[in-house]
Amino acid sequence: MTSPTGPRLSDDAAFPRAADVLVVGAGPAGAAAAAHAAASGASTVLLDAAEFPRDKTCGDGLTPRAVSALRALGMTSYLDGRPRIRGLALHGWGATTQVPWPASRFGPFGSAVARTELDDAIRRFALERGAVMAAGTKAVDVVRDSAGRIESVTVRRGGETGSIRAGQVIVADGVRSTLGKVLGRQWHRDTAYGVAGRSYAGSGLADSEWMGSHLELRDPDGELLPGYGWVFPLGDGTVNVGVGALATAKRPAALQLRPVLEHYAAMVRDEWRLTSPPRDIASALLPMGGAVSQVAGPNWMLIGDAAACVNPLNGEGIDYALETGRMAVELLAESRDHTAAWPALLRAEYGTAFAAARRAAGLLTMPRTVPVLGRPGIRSSALMGVVVRVMGNLLTDDDADLVARAWRSAGLGLRRFESRPPFS
Known part of the structure; x- marks a missing residue:
């Protein structure tokens, strides 16, 4: 444990000092966990280094499973008026086929919502359920007792340092998981991981009922890449245009994302009636398929992207985020020590x-x-x-x-x- 340095956080009555459940990270995983914990009656603090609304590099697409998870959370009407996506329009090697979402218990429709909107909506839903928000506050360290249980989490806000006592800690601070690293989390790149870039563009087909997916992704020199391109309609006059590639430690993705993305946007310009060049280009690395170790301890768990709960075949993780937020809170009532119970539950589920x-x-x-x-x-x-x-x-x-x-x-x-x- 690193000793806190710098001035203490001021005694602001609005700043939480203790919680039954402290959730670190207010993306879909953390906000869902906070909503479930607060609804169960636990005093719940939701902490994030950012001020909301904030952006997140993502394709913004919601599969039927993610839509179903939003309904299970209680946000049954949130997607009313949002795009109703029937399936994927797949392209490649001179062929195109439209494939509806297969029949399943999750329902027949997906959707798409920019993460600046979606994440803030789930966060606000958690606050309505009774969670307390500490925004602009970064978790940087922990204090543990002799049994390895977290007693408090050291936080920084601006130039000040303080701590929040916690009975249980749920870590949902994303793919890089700063607090997860403090707790011993390791990302293993010998299995496939993702490299992705996304942008936004105006489109005359922003109300399409189909997500575009191009399985034949090439770079500006015409070389075939191990990935795919996407165009997801957001229903607001814009589409999310992105590219993703797969890599491993032995076969790293040797590509420059910006030129590949710009080349792909030019390729789909006529098909999607793009009215502007790609803007707000952002990129990210994605640990996938549970390729991390040390995801739990006596009174803490990693969930969502922090636990590499991302589909290895398409980089999608919102459904896993919402599901693991629920699963983690349910385990709190069943387990006194999550060290073995949480990874066992994740393996059983995924x-x-x-x-x-x-x-x-x-x-x-x-x-x-x-x-x-x-x-x-x-x-x-x-x-x-x-x-x-x-x-x-x-x-x-x-x-x-x-x-x-x-x-x-x-x-x-x-x-x-x-x-x-x-x-x-």
């Missing part, structure tokens, strides 16, 4: 699918694999339906059809041979 998806994503980091699978696949609507179902995280343990059984069997088989299973 481990099999992540094992299969991580292996598939690893294969896709080899550019030659992409056309071998993509060229014949995109001409088969049935096969593309399977791809959308897997990439959209729309398979559950309750599904008993052939595709679901095959995907689970592959994941279970691969887990037996993994040297480092998800979340370990």
Whole structure:
């Protein structure tokens, strides 16, 4: 534990000094956790280094599973008036096919909302449930007792330093997870991770019912890349235009995101009736598929992006964020020590699918694999339906059809041979 330095935080009555549950990070994962914790009656503090609303590098797309998770949180009417996305318009190798979201218990529609709006809306929902917000306040260290339990979290706001006592700590501070690193979290890049860039542009098709996804992604020199491009309609006159690539420690993504993104935007300009060049370009690295260790301790847990709960096949993580926020609060009532219980729960919920998806994503980091699978696949609507179902995280343990059984069997088989299973 590092001793706090600098002046103490002033005795401001509005600043929380203690909480039953302290949630670090007010993105979808942290805000969802705070909403659930406050609704359970726990005194809950939601802390974030940023002032809201704030931006987050993301494709802004919501799969049906993410929409379902918002409803389960209680935000049943939030998406009223937002885009109702029927599925994906897939492009590549001279072919185009529209694939509706497969039938599932999550519902038939996805959506898309800019993260400046979505994250702030979930945060405000948590405050309405009774959580207390500490914005512009960064968690930098912890004080632990002899058993390893966190007694308090050291925070900084401006040039001042202070602490918040906490009975339970939920860490949801994103892909870099500053506090997670303090607690020992390690990101293992031997499995596939994502490199992504996004932008916004005006569009005459901003009210489209289809998300655009281009599986044949090339750089300005025409070289095929192990990734895909997307165009997600936001329903407000703009679209989110982005590119993502897969990489591993052995096969890092050797690409300059800005020129690739600008090249891709030029490629889809006519198709999406873009009325402006890409703006607000931002990029991020994404640990995926549970490729982190040390995700829990006696009275703390990592959730969402901090725990690498991101789909290895498409970089999507909002549904996992909302789900792990709920799961973490439910575990608080069942577990006195989360050190083994939380990673075990994450593996039970996501481990099999992540094992299969991580292996598939690893294969896709080899550019030659992409056309071998993509060229014949995109001409088969049935096969593309399977791809959308897997990439959209729309398979559950309750599904008993052939595709679901095959995907689970592959994941279970691969887990037996993994040297480092998800979340370990």
